[in-house]
Amino acid sequence: MIFVTGGAGFIGSNFVIDWLASSDEPLVNLDKLTYAGNPDNLLSARQDARHIFIKGDIGDQALVSRLLQQYQPRAVVHFAAESHVDRSIDGPADFVSTNINGTFSLLEAAREYYAALPAVKQRDFRFLHVSTDEVYGSLAPNEPAFRETTAYAPNSPYSASKAASDHLVRAYHHTYGLPTLTTNCSNNYGPYQFPEKLIPLMITHALVGKPLPIYGDGANVRDWLYVGDHCTAVRRVLEAGMPGQTYNIGGWNEKTNLGVVHTLCDILDSMAPKSESYRDQITFVTDRPGHDRRYAIDASRIERELGWRPAETFDTGIRKTVRWYLDHAEWIAGIRSGAYLNRAQQLQSMNNVDQEHRQ
Template identity: 60%
Template sequence: MKILITGGAGFIGSAVIRHIINNTDDEVLNIDKLTYAGNLESLKDIDQSARYSFQRADICDKESLEQAFNSFQPDLVMHLAAESHVDRSIDGPSEFITTNIVGTYNLLEVARNYWHALEDSKKAKFNFHHISTDEVYGDLEGTTDLFTETTPYAPSSPYSASKASSDHLVRAWHRTYGFPTIITNCSNNYGPYHFPEKLIPLVILNALDGKPLPIYGKGDQVRDWLYVEDHARALYKVVTEGKVGETYNIGGHNEKQNIEVVKTICQILDELQPQADNVAYEQLITFVKDRPGHDLRYAIDASKIAKDLNWTPVETFNSGIRKTVQWYLDNIDWCRRVQDGSYQRERLGAGE
């Protein structure tokens, strides 16, 4: 099969591409604008494969998308391109509206026109998989409630509102035009090649530099953590085996408070690379003012994808976070190259 992937140089997108090239015979075309969070170094292990190709393009550029579809002739589309950092959406929401809403609209229209012109046999197999987030649901008040595929949308930030909007567009294109779509909503991802503005890589790198580890509020925000390679396996299952018109929630079954996550990282670093003075890394933890509209708890009910597609995560949080910390220790040069002038860890980074 030929799979066109948008945002394939990003954190989750690159994990999906590595999974496909390493574990299937499929061909991949990676379309990515290469914004600050897109990094082709994340694909250096597979970029010489004859089954992988890359095109630098913006999903808001309709002509570039049309050229890509017409030349590659994809059987499936996986749409991951998005602005995704909550803090950045609060500071500057415009790019989130443009990329996540207008860009998704452009992609839907180009893909729909391409699909409409396909011969019947290819048309019947085509699928447009839109990858979204659990943040579209808002937050959970109770300690036992879970997000299901039918939880009403209640986004809190400009980022989650823009992703909710894109989800609605995808569903509307399916219902109005009969365009074959599937949506997935995932919990917080972590793992190798994560851009260093997100909580886990930020904490690891700040700790290694002896810098403060900023935690919003009391650090009692709860997130369900999903190892990115588990997520990549799930996404491939959905795009190849999922039912058109359905939504699947993907979670890691690993609910942790942010403060727990940070302390776990500190303990692993104390073991693997202690500070020169042997002072515990936890001493670097600094509590800072909470961000506006901060959701308290997210948690995914992933029973549908387990039942329908036989997917469950392989990694526990303890196994995944240890692998992640070790990866950053082993790949510190990658981290330093990623940290160019456009990103100086100036934002708090204590959120998702």
């Protein structure tokens, strides 16, 4: 049994689906179901007895402690986070609450649980914390990519809150001996991504004829990682990573934002053609405050030590992504209408959960 937090969000739900497809091991999935936690992401797992879903907050330490005692997981895989930079600029309090305080509560519950385990189970237990490349700050055009030894220099409330959570995880390993693992990933894309992020926003806007807004000059560079590759990397780190260590996970795909949008428009011109090119919908808007110019991940350590490398190129991954959004109009409609929020409010446990954990 493993314990997953944030498993109804974008990356978390992909991890849950991939885990169930590749492993017989059951998992407990704890998610608060905020605006970005979508129960529709987990429809394929709803009838799977190996998937135990519980609506709850990682900041509720008593709940987390009770669940750890009840299910006795061999690992915690921590995805739960507020993650949208624009929202962190408008309202940083939620980011401090979830990313810092929530991670602290989770660590405290895990520390107490781990301390009470017999030695043979302590040997195998892991706490895997999923973080971001944004903690490293911004790179100049010719600077080398972020490595695990790069100094932290977060520039937004979001990245600062994730940096703080990374430091807490590190401290709990060195102070208490909790066998932690940290992963710092580059920009993810793929199925089930909430359409406020660049790639799904552009796809969903393009399909309904809305402008495609590009911040500034569109020359900001990101390293793009297909979410399925990220999931395989997390599984590999959980399997073979060395406690106390950090592993950077990247796609080796540096692209400007404008280049990404041009690629999306060209694919849509091919897959869903209309009378004019989707490029005609591109518009440039005022840049956001503190917009980091370039991120890039050096993922050579995870390849060298754990044998992981992304399976998707940007070309193959982005085509799969566009195809997925074209084929899942109902999922998009549920977000546009807010129907997914109604389902989240009405959602009781998906399967095999005690009555005390039901809504």
